[in-house]
Amino acid sequence: MFIYGKTGTGKTAVTKYVLNKLSSKAHELGALIEICYVNCRLAGTEYRVLSSLCDALDVKVPFTGLAVGEVFDRFKDGLDQQRKIFIVVLDEIDALIKVRGDKLLYELTRINETLRHGRTSIIGISNDLRFKEFLDPRVLSSLSEEEIVFRPYDAAELQDILWRRAQLAFSDGALHDSAVALCAALAAAEHGDARRALDLLRVAGELAEREGTAFVSENHVREAEKRVEHDRIFEVLENLPVHSKLVLCSVYLLGKTKLSYTITGDIYGIYCELCDQTGLSPLTQRRVSGLISELDMIGLLNARVVSMGRHGRTKKIRLGIGRSLVRNVFTNNDRFRELLGYVPNCFAGFH
Ligand SMILES: Nc1ncnc2c1ncn2[C@@H]1O[C@H](COP(=O)(O)OP(=O)(O)OP(=O)(O)O)[C@@H](O)[C@H]1O
Ligand SMILES: [Mg+2]
Incomplete structure (x- = not known):
């Protein structure tokens, strides 16, 4: 399966949520399912991605030193012996492909052909649609069997997300409806980025707290918007x-x-x-x-x-x-x- 959509549209959060549900259901039924989530940008190399997969199966590999092919073989043997259904999530998969090519992905999409007992499913996640251009057509066809596009959240959905989080983070009565609505509207107007909406609300809360005010108002949100924007540009400039x-x-x-x-x-x-x-x-x-x-x-x-x-x-x-x-x-x-x-x-x- 291949999941794509702009940043902050819930790809990572939703995938983890759904797989958690799947995992507890599997546990309940006694089904042999193993899930492994890897952020490819953080992992950085094929070796580290593969050793995360091995970890999930309790297959031992050293931090460095083996050939990538050897690690892959150990992973495959482990999978076959344990007779598991193995679900691999490769988040921010574009980071791996652009730098290292799609060799590992190719091997993974073909692995079921050589397994006798285990099975793997791959979920690739990316916010960069163009990255498909980097893929071998054979890899693309197996990965794109099922595609899900995460569209940007609209203001109403963002409000739901914000309120749910605010119940945990804010005291009763500390948030005006209008402040939450403004956070949602601002983030929706940009590109429906939930991360941005949550950032705005958090910073608005911090500003109100620093001022010693008992509640967060629209003004705090507007001030927060300036801060968040400033920080964002600052980071882009520096890099x-x-x-x-x-x-x-x-x-x-x-x-x-x-x-x-x-x-x-x-x-x-x-x-x-x-x-x-x-x-x-x-x-x-x-x-x-x-x-x-x-x-x-x-x-x-x-x-x-x-x-x-x-x-x-x-x-x-x-x-x-x-x-x-x-x-x-x-x-x-x-x-x-x-x-x-x-x-x-x-x-x-x-x-
Ligand atoms: N449906 C949702 N319910 C609750 N929180 C959500 C939801 N969707 C997104 N979020 C929150 O918004 C933030 C961004 O979501 P997430 O990390 O899943 O985005 P993403 O699509 O993976 O973005 P990127 O492409 O940058 O990795 C996270 O803090 C996440 O918890
Ligand atoms: Mg993500």
């Missing part, structure tokens, strides 16, 4: 690859000039100077143009294509986030701190 950071820094520096907007050519000029300053070799203008589009897509830049009449078309670009945020993140970074104060040579022409 950008270095050349994207340099591009962003170039746009930031250009913001100090009196120009009302910036075009790709200007950014590229400053970007090359910054590369020079940091001792990195610059990428081509074409690549940088691609980076600008990516930064536009994640909202860190705003790029608009405008026609320049007979001079063709160009992109007008500005920062998509506050300047202070860029400054905060880059001040924490040794390499970039100095660049913030750098005065590009090509500025001479702008004034």
Whole structure:
């Protein structure tokens, strides 16, 4: 089975919930079922995924040192001897496939053909639909026998989820209906992400608590939204690859000039100077143009294509986030701190 849907739509939570039910029913009936949940992003390597599977069967393998094929054989023998139905959940499966290829997945989907007594079922989970492109058609056909799409939650569903959680987390009367409704509405308007809705409610609660107020109001939620958004952007900024950071820094520096907007050519000029300053070799203008589009897509830049009449078309670009945020993140970074104060040579022409 293959489960996919956007982030925060309950794929992990629902899969675990359903398998728990299945497991207790199996226990009740005395059926030989074993379930193993592996987060592939956390596991990181095929070896570690396989050793988690072995663990679930009490098959001993060392932390490292064996060939992957050997671990796989031990797993298969264990499964056959124990005559179990083995359900493997490979969560965030795209992380494994993109880096390591689909060899392990292929072996797993074929394993039933060689087992005499045991049986396996595979549940793959991903929030990246494109990852199917990385799969061998044979793997895809066995994995896609059953596909479930988790669509985004709507505001009413998010409210249900929030209230259920709030009963555990908040004192009676500490939450206004309108605060919960707002959390749900904000998260639904984005992309129905339950994780985000829960984050908003938690942060709103923390803000009310810090203030010493007895209940959480809509205002707390609005304040929480700013915080959560700020934290999210902060994290994205920090984790950008270095050349994207340099591009962003170039746009930031250009913001100090009196120009009302910036075009790709200007950014590229400053970007090359910054590369020079940091001792990195610059990428081509074409690549940088691609980076600008990516930064536009994640909202860190705003790029608009405008026609320049007979001079063709160009992109007008500005920062998509506050300047202070860029400054905060880059001040924490040794390499970039100095660049913030750098005065590009090509500025001479702008004034
Ligand atoms: N139906 C639900 N009932 C209660 N809580 C839920 C429900 N769906 C999601 N949640 C909660 O929302 C959060 C996000 O859900 P979950 O981790 O399952 O998302 P996901 O689809 O696996 O996201 P990702 O693609 O990022 O891994 C979790 O804290 C989960 O407990
Ligand atoms: Mg998940």
